[in-house]
Amino acid sequence: MGTPKGVENGDYEYYKENQGITKSYYLIFILSLLISIIGGSLLGWWLHKYHPTNRQLWMVPFSLILFFTPVIVWLSLIIPDLFSSKNEQEDVYNMNQRIHPLDGSLCALKR
Template sequence: MRTLEEVGNEECENKEKEGMTKSHYLMIFISSLLISITGGSLLGWWLHKYHPTNAQLWMVPFALILLFTPAIVSLSVIMSGPSIHKNDEEDVLNTNQRIHPLANSLCDPKR
Protein backbone atom coordinates (compact mmCIF):
# COMPACT_ATOMS: atom_id res chain seq x y z
CA MET A 1 0.00 0.00 0.00
CA ARG A 2 1.27 3.46 -0.85
CA THR A 3 1.63 6.19 1.71
CA LEU A 4 0.05 9.63 1.45
CA GLU A 5 3.43 11.18 0.77
CA GLU A 6 4.01 8.93 -2.25
CA VAL A 7 0.57 9.75 -3.63
CA GLY A 8 1.15 13.48 -3.11
CA ASN A 9 4.53 13.35 -4.85
CA GLU A 10 3.04 11.41 -7.74
CA GLU A 11 0.26 13.99 -8.18
CA CYS A 12 2.78 16.84 -8.20
CA GLU A 13 4.88 15.06 -10.82
CA ASN A 14 1.80 14.47 -13.00
CA LYS A 15 0.82 18.13 -12.80
CA GLU A 16 4.35 19.19 -13.74
CA LYS A 17 4.23 16.89 -16.76
CA GLU A 18 0.88 18.29 -17.86
CA GLY A 19 2.26 21.81 -18.08
CA MET A 20 -0.26 24.53 -18.72
CA THR A 21 -3.89 23.47 -18.81
CA LYS A 22 -6.70 24.97 -20.85
CA SER A 23 -7.78 27.12 -17.92
CA HIS A 24 -4.32 28.72 -17.83
CA TYR A 25 -4.52 29.56 -21.52
CA LEU A 26 -8.02 30.95 -21.04
CA MET A 27 -6.85 33.21 -18.19
CA ILE A 28 -3.92 34.45 -20.27
CA PHE A 29 -6.24 35.13 -23.21
CA ILE A 30 -8.77 36.99 -21.05
CA SER A 31 -6.07 39.12 -19.38
CA SER A 32 -4.54 39.97 -22.77
CA LEU A 33 -7.95 40.90 -24.07
CA LEU A 34 -8.63 43.12 -21.05
CA ILE A 35 -5.27 44.89 -21.48
CA SER A 36 -6.03 45.56 -25.16
CA ILE A 37 -9.55 46.78 -24.35
CA THR A 38 -8.09 49.10 -21.69
CA GLY A 39 -5.63 50.54 -24.20
CA GLY A 40 -8.33 51.05 -26.83
CA SER A 41 -10.67 52.65 -24.30
CA LEU A 42 -7.95 54.97 -23.05
CA LEU A 43 -7.15 56.03 -26.60
CA GLY A 44 -10.84 56.60 -27.33
CA TRP A 45 -11.25 58.63 -24.16
CA TRP A 46 -8.25 60.78 -25.07
CA LEU A 47 -9.63 61.24 -28.59
CA HIS A 48 -13.02 62.31 -27.23
CA LYS A 49 -11.88 64.57 -24.39
CA TYR A 50 -8.37 65.89 -25.08
CA HIS A 51 -7.73 65.67 -28.83
CA PRO A 52 -9.30 69.04 -29.79
CA THR A 53 -6.89 70.86 -27.44
CA ASN A 54 -3.95 68.43 -27.87
CA ALA A 55 -3.67 68.16 -24.10
CA GLN A 56 -2.57 65.11 -22.10
CA LEU A 57 -0.46 63.78 -24.97
CA TRP A 58 1.22 61.23 -22.69
CA MET A 59 -1.96 59.18 -22.93
CA VAL A 60 -1.52 58.43 -26.63
CA PRO A 61 1.71 56.36 -26.50
CA PHE A 62 0.62 54.74 -23.23
CA ALA A 63 -2.70 53.68 -24.79
CA LEU A 64 -0.98 52.42 -27.94
CA ILE A 65 1.42 50.33 -25.86
CA LEU A 66 -1.49 48.82 -23.93
CA LEU A 67 -3.42 48.25 -27.14
CA PHE A 68 -0.74 46.49 -29.21
CA THR A 69 1.55 44.77 -26.68
CA PRO A 70 -0.63 41.66 -26.13
CA ALA A 71 -0.88 41.12 -29.89
CA ILE A 72 2.88 41.46 -30.37
CA VAL A 73 3.62 39.12 -27.46
CA SER A 74 1.11 36.57 -28.76
CA LEU A 75 2.62 36.66 -32.24
CA SER A 76 6.14 36.24 -30.89
CA VAL A 77 5.09 33.25 -28.75
CA ILE A 78 3.28 31.65 -31.69
CA MET A 79 6.22 32.23 -34.03
CA SER A 80 8.74 30.83 -31.55
CA GLY A 81 6.58 27.79 -30.74
CA PRO A 82 8.18 25.41 -33.27
CA SER A 83 11.67 26.27 -32.04
CA ILE A 84 10.95 25.46 -28.37
CA HIS A 85 12.01 21.95 -27.42
CA LYS A 86 9.77 19.81 -25.27
CA ASN A 87 12.48 18.28 -23.11
CA ASP A 88 15.55 20.41 -22.50
CA GLU A 89 17.24 17.74 -20.37
CA GLU A 90 17.45 15.36 -23.29
CA ASP A 91 18.90 18.12 -25.46
CA VAL A 92 21.61 18.80 -22.90
CA LEU A 93 22.44 15.12 -22.55
CA ASN A 94 22.53 14.54 -26.29
CA THR A 95 24.96 17.33 -27.13
CA ASN A 96 28.28 16.19 -28.50
CA GLN A 97 30.52 18.90 -27.17
CA ARG A 98 34.03 18.00 -26.26
CA ILE A 99 35.31 18.90 -22.83
CA HIS A 100 38.88 20.13 -22.96
CA PRO A 101 41.20 19.73 -19.99
CA LEU A 102 42.45 22.82 -18.20
CA ALA A 103 46.10 21.85 -18.64
CA ASN A 104 47.98 24.48 -20.62
CA SER A 105 44.99 26.79 -20.81
CA LEU A 106 44.52 30.31 -19.50
CA CYS A 107 42.24 29.01 -16.74
CA ASP A 108 44.74 26.42 -15.51
CA PRO A 109 45.01 26.81 -11.70
CA LYS A 110 48.65 25.64 -11.79
CA ARG A 111 49.68 28.52 -14.04
Protein backbone atom coordinates in the same frame (compact mmCIF):
# COMPACT_ATOMS: atom_id res chain seq x y z
CA MET B 1 -16.77 10.96 -12.34
CA GLY B 2 -14.38 8.71 -14.26
CA THR B 3 -11.72 9.39 -16.83
CA PRO B 4 -12.46 11.40 -19.98
CA LYS B 5 -12.96 9.58 -23.27
CA GLY B 6 -9.75 8.77 -25.13
CA VAL B 7 -7.56 9.00 -22.02
CA GLU B 8 -6.18 5.77 -20.61
CA ASN B 9 -5.69 5.30 -16.87
CA GLY B 10 -1.91 5.73 -17.04
CA ASP B 11 -2.19 9.04 -18.86
CA TYR B 12 -4.82 10.55 -16.56
CA GLU B 13 -2.32 12.37 -14.30
CA TYR B 14 -0.63 13.86 -17.36
CA TYR B 15 -4.06 14.83 -18.71
CA LYS B 16 -5.00 16.57 -15.42
CA GLU B 17 -1.71 18.52 -15.36
CA ASN B 18 -2.16 19.70 -18.94
CA GLN B 19 -5.76 20.73 -18.29
CA GLY B 20 -4.56 23.04 -15.50
CA ILE B 21 -1.91 24.54 -17.75
CA THR B 22 -4.38 25.02 -20.57
CA LYS B 23 -6.88 26.74 -18.26
CA SER B 24 -4.21 29.12 -16.97
CA TYR B 25 -3.16 29.94 -20.55
CA TYR B 26 -6.77 30.76 -21.40
CA LEU B 27 -7.05 33.00 -18.35
CA ILE B 28 -3.82 34.84 -19.21
CA PHE B 29 -4.95 35.20 -22.83
CA ILE B 30 -8.32 36.65 -21.78
CA LEU B 31 -6.68 39.08 -19.34
CA SER B 32 -4.17 40.28 -21.94
CA LEU B 33 -6.96 40.67 -24.48
CA LEU B 34 -8.90 42.74 -21.95
CA ILE B 35 -5.84 44.96 -21.35
CA SER B 36 -5.48 45.51 -25.11
CA ILE B 37 -9.15 46.40 -25.42
CA ILE B 38 -8.83 48.89 -22.55
CA GLY B 39 -5.81 50.50 -24.24
CA GLY B 40 -7.58 50.74 -27.59
CA SER B 41 -10.70 52.15 -25.96
CA LEU B 42 -8.70 54.74 -24.05
CA LEU B 43 -6.99 55.82 -27.27
CA GLY B 44 -10.36 56.04 -29.04
CA TRP B 45 -11.78 58.10 -26.18
CA TRP B 46 -8.83 60.50 -26.32
CA LEU B 47 -9.24 60.77 -30.09
CA HIS B 48 -12.92 61.58 -29.76
CA LYS B 49 -12.80 63.95 -26.78
CA TYR B 50 -9.36 65.58 -26.56
CA HIS B 51 -7.67 65.34 -29.98
CA PRO B 52 -9.21 68.51 -31.51
CA THR B 53 -7.75 70.62 -28.66
CA ASN B 54 -4.58 68.49 -28.16
CA ARG B 55 -5.20 68.27 -24.42
CA GLN B 56 -4.55 65.32 -22.12
CA LEU B 57 -1.63 64.12 -24.28
CA TRP B 58 -0.46 61.76 -21.55
CA MET B 59 -3.29 59.43 -22.55
CA VAL B 60 -1.75 58.67 -25.95
CA PRO B 61 1.48 56.89 -24.87
CA PHE B 62 -0.30 55.29 -21.92
CA SER B 63 -3.01 53.82 -24.13
CA LEU B 64 -0.48 52.70 -26.78
CA ILE B 65 1.51 50.89 -24.09
CA LEU B 66 -1.64 49.16 -22.86
CA PHE B 67 -2.65 48.32 -26.41
CA PHE B 68 0.64 46.85 -27.71
CA THR B 69 2.32 45.30 -24.64
CA PRO B 70 0.17 42.12 -24.53
CA VAL B 71 0.77 41.57 -28.24
CA ILE B 72 4.54 41.84 -27.79
CA VAL B 73 4.48 39.51 -24.78
CA TRP B 74 2.44 36.86 -26.62
CA LEU B 75 4.72 37.05 -29.65
CA SER B 76 7.78 36.66 -27.41
CA LEU B 77 6.21 33.54 -25.90
CA ILE B 78 4.98 31.97 -29.14
CA ILE B 79 7.87 32.61 -31.57
CA PRO B 80 10.59 30.77 -29.58
CA ASP B 81 8.27 27.81 -29.17
CA LEU B 82 7.84 27.59 -32.94
CA PHE B 83 11.59 27.30 -33.52
CA SER B 84 12.49 25.01 -30.63
CA SER B 85 13.50 21.41 -31.26
CA LYS B 86 10.78 18.81 -30.86
CA ASN B 87 13.23 15.91 -30.60
CA GLU B 88 13.94 15.59 -26.87
CA GLN B 89 16.37 12.70 -27.28
CA GLU B 90 18.59 14.79 -29.57
CA ASP B 91 18.52 17.65 -27.05
CA VAL B 92 19.62 15.33 -24.22
CA TYR B 93 22.43 13.96 -26.39
CA ASN B 94 23.67 17.46 -27.21
CA MET B 95 23.60 18.50 -23.54
CA ASN B 96 25.60 15.47 -22.38
CA GLN B 97 28.61 16.00 -24.67
CA ARG B 98 31.74 16.86 -22.77
CA ILE B 99 33.79 19.91 -23.62
CA HIS B 100 37.56 19.30 -23.70
CA PRO B 101 39.91 22.26 -23.30
CA LEU B 102 42.55 22.91 -25.93
CA ASP B 103 46.18 22.11 -25.12
CA GLY B 104 48.02 25.16 -23.88
CA SER B 105 44.87 26.94 -22.76
CA LEU B 106 44.33 28.21 -19.24
CA CYS B 107 41.85 25.41 -18.50
CA ALA B 108 44.15 22.59 -19.63
CA LEU B 109 45.16 20.09 -16.96
CA LYS B 110 48.72 20.34 -15.69
CA ARG B 111 50.57 17.01 -15.89
